[in-house]
Amino acid sequence: MTIGKITASQQDTVFVKVRPEDGTFKETHNGSSRSNYYMIDSVGEQFSSAHWFGRIKVKIGYAVEGSRVRVNLYDTPEKALTYYETESDLPAGGSVVHVIFNPLPAGNYYLEIKKVSGSCGISVVTDSTLHNAYKEGVATDQWDIESKIMYVSDVEEERAIAVVGDDVDTGVTATSTGSYLNFIKAGLNEKAICREGDSLSNGGKILNGCWFVEEQ
Numbered sequence: 001m002t003i004g005k006i007t008a009s010q011q012d013t014v015f016v017k018v019r020p021e022d023g024t025f026k027e028t029h030n031g032s033s034r035s036n037y038y039m040i041d042s043v044g045e046q047f048s049s050a051h052w053f054g055r056i057k058v059k060i061g062y063a064v065e066g067s068r069v070r071v072n073l074y075d076t077p078e079k080a081l082t083y084y085e086t087e088s089d090l091p092a093g094g095s096v097v098h099v100i101f102n103p104l105p106a107g108n109y110y111l112e113i114k115k116v117s118g119s120c121g122i123s124v125v126t127d128s129t130l131h132n133a134y135k136e137g138v139a140t141d142q143w144d145i146e147s148k149i150m151y152v153s154d155v156e157e158e159r160a161i162a163v164v165g166d167d168v169d170t171g172v173t174a175t176s177t178g179s180y181l182n183f184i185k186a187g188l189n190e191k192a193i194c195r196e197g198d199s200l201s202n203g204g205k206i207l208n209g210c211w212f213v214e215e216q
Contacts, residue, residue, distance in 0.1 A: 067118025
């Protein structure tokens with residue numbers, strides 16, 4: 001890995017090894033008949049990933065304002081090993097929860113969504129035939145959760161961290177947080193590295209200091 005230096009008088013490019021998303025994904029369901037399951041406590045879904053992955057998109061069918069969920073990624077439904085945990089506040093109505101973490105290798109996993117507060121209906125596919133879901137801690141064949149496992153590159157790639165001066169989407173978007181200037185432009189300003197979680201004017205979000213996803 002090549003690392004430049006960042007000082008008050010000079011900003012060299014800083015490189016990191018990453019596994020960027022490659023545009024492919026795996027759905028945790030098949031079928032097309034959708035419904036909302038309103039959690040009493042939790043729902044879950046077992047899945048096998050064929051590649052490295054670093055994001056899971058979970059469809060929320062409907063939530064009342066003020067609802068909050070906790071999302072965990074485990075090894076199995078027995079939950080001996082926790083890979084990731086996060087909590088999300090849900091907007092009123094339907095939405096997509098983006099669970100973003102350091103990439104994990106191909107293998108078997110268990111995704112769990114737990115109600116923390118409010119009322120939340122998870123989007124489920126009732127004619128799915130995969131039968132990998134868990135309802136309130138018990139395996140069910142009634143539906144599978146509507147979610148996507150977003151694959152990343154199986155081989156690490158060396159990429160530059162976005163600093164002021166770098167283009168994003170060939171100049172069609174701009175950062176709305178993380179920089180005095182509120183956009184990525186000149187590359188010569190101290191303390192102007194975009195941070196993980198900084199938002200973009202097109203609705204995207206900076207990931208790991210350099211990558212972003214459009215939250216659709």
